[in-house]
Amino acid sequence: MSLYYVQKFLFELNRSEELQARYREDRSAVLDPYELTEEERAALIEPDIGLLFHFGVNGQILMHFAALHKIEWSDYLQAMRDGVERHGPVREGVYAVTGYEGVDAHSAELGQAPAPPGAAAERAGGQ
Amino acid sequence: MALVFAGVASHAPGITGRSDRADPEVRDRFYAAYHEMAAAMRRTEPDALIVVAAEHFANFFMNNMPSFAIGMADFYDGPIEDPEWLGIDRVRVPGDRDLSRRLIERVMHHSDVSYAEEWKFDHGIMVPLHFLTPDYDLPVVPANINCQGPPLTPLHRAWTFGESLRAAADAVPERIALVGTGGISHWPATPDSGKINERWDREFLDRWTRNDRSALLDYDDGAIYRDAGQGGFEIRTFVAVSGAAGGATGTVHFYAPIPIFAVGCTIATYDLAGPGGAQGPVGGQRTAGEVGS
Numbered sequence A: 001m002s003l004y005y006v007q008k009f010l011f012e013l014n015r016s017e018e019l020q021a022r023y024r025e026d027r028s029a030v031l032d033p034y035e036l037t038e039e040e041r042a043a044l045i046e047p048d049i050g051l052l053f054h055f056g057v058n059g060q061i062l063m064h065f066a067a068l069h070k071i072e073w074s075d076y077l078q079a080m081r082d083g084v085e086r087h088g089p090v091r092e093g094v095y096a097v098t099g100y101e102g103v104d105a106h107s108a109e110l111g112q113a114p115a116p117p118g119a120a121a122e123r124a125g126g127q
Numbered sequence B: 001m002a003l004v005f006a007g008v009a010s011h012a013p014g015i016t017g018r019s020d021r022a023d024p025e026v027r028d029r030f031y032a033a034y035h036e037m038a039a040a041m042r043r044t045e046p047d048a049l050i051v052v053a054a055e056h057f058a059n060f061f062m063n064n065m066p067s068f069a070i071g072m073a074d075f076y077d078g079p080i081e082d083p084e085w086l087g088i089d090r091v092r093v094p095g096d097r098d099l100s101r102r103l104i105e106r107v108m109h110h111s112d113v114s115y116a117e118e119w120k121f122d123h124g125i126m127v128p129l130h131f132l133t134p135d136y137d138l139p140v141v142p143a144n145i146n147c148q149g150p151p152l153t154p155l156h157r158a159w160t161f162g163e164s165l166r167a168a169a170d171a172v173p174e175r176i177a178l179v180g181t182g183g184i185s186h187w188p189a190t191p192d193s194g195k196i197n198e199r200w201d202r203e204f205l206d207r208w209t210r211n212d213r214s215a216l217l218d219y220d221d222g223a224i225y226r227d228a229g230q231g232g233f234e235i236r237t238f239v240a241v242s243g244a245a246g247g248a249t250g251t252v253h254f255y256a257p258i259p260i261f262a263v264g265c266t267i268a269t270y271d272l273a274g275p276g277g278a279q280g281p282v283g284g285q286r287t288a289g290e291v292g293s
């Protein structure tokens, strides 16, 4: 588990068009300099946005990685929700501070109504 | 010469990148308030604009994360994001290396600050500039508070950073405008994107306009995360502006949650000409600075 290096790779990828070009050519090779577990490598190669969010990758880094893969904004948000559903609460990092039980549970905690059907599309526009 | 303008304004990529998906009526009132803030700032005839931002891993990362940083360059390029995604063209924003250096030296009397001779602006600065200086004709001095990668600087240090900026602005011959940009409550780029805690925001803005130091510092990050999301950590930028405003009180010109922008959109300013505003930070700090220099 090396969230730091997962995020470091994504941080560098986001900043460098040259690294993006090399990533497009050979996704596996560009990961070699980073201390990653097999699970992390696989998630970065696929890419598995939901699993990366479950690892604890910061959304401010992850959203640009999703955009690089032409993943539409609503699909990006849904992939994170699915990731938490499939793999459980975020493991590490800023979102693991209080755990994460899902969007509606969180709304209830804040005293807000759960999102009605269709609200995901509304939410999807924001950042 | 002096700090001539102090305010806060929201940033979020959706504000410019997804403008077509917002309710046009609310959106246009928000844009109008942003433009009025720009006009109010211009009326104070500033020579430079300090933007206190909370950047999102564009320049600073956990390998060497500064709690506070100030840019020291003659130009800054941005946005670092895809211009089409953000809805803002890539430009070169003017800076003022010499002014930055003099400000930084002064800030260092009270706050430990990193300086950066290279800085790529992300949406956190580009969105405010898009409204405040759309022609990019005012030199910008970027300042950053780490609000993204914990451990984060405590709120009282953000306040002191604001006081330090004020002392520095008052010490240089130029007329300085100061704009802080951040949350308030929001959950950017997460499954909760679009969620806004309006009640929490209004309570925070009440404390901000009263410029009530103890109330503004009376938050802990656990509670902020629970009630206001990780985007709420960005109140550090608002608190810094409060610290810079001394005893001035403020006005909220616009507040409305716009879920499609994923933030409670806010425009607020301090009345520096009013009671307390012209005095600068209260307490012994500035005196100590005079002695120290």
Ligand SMILES: [Fe+2]
Pocket: B011, B054, B056, B124, B182, B183, B234
């Ligand atoms: Fe932000």
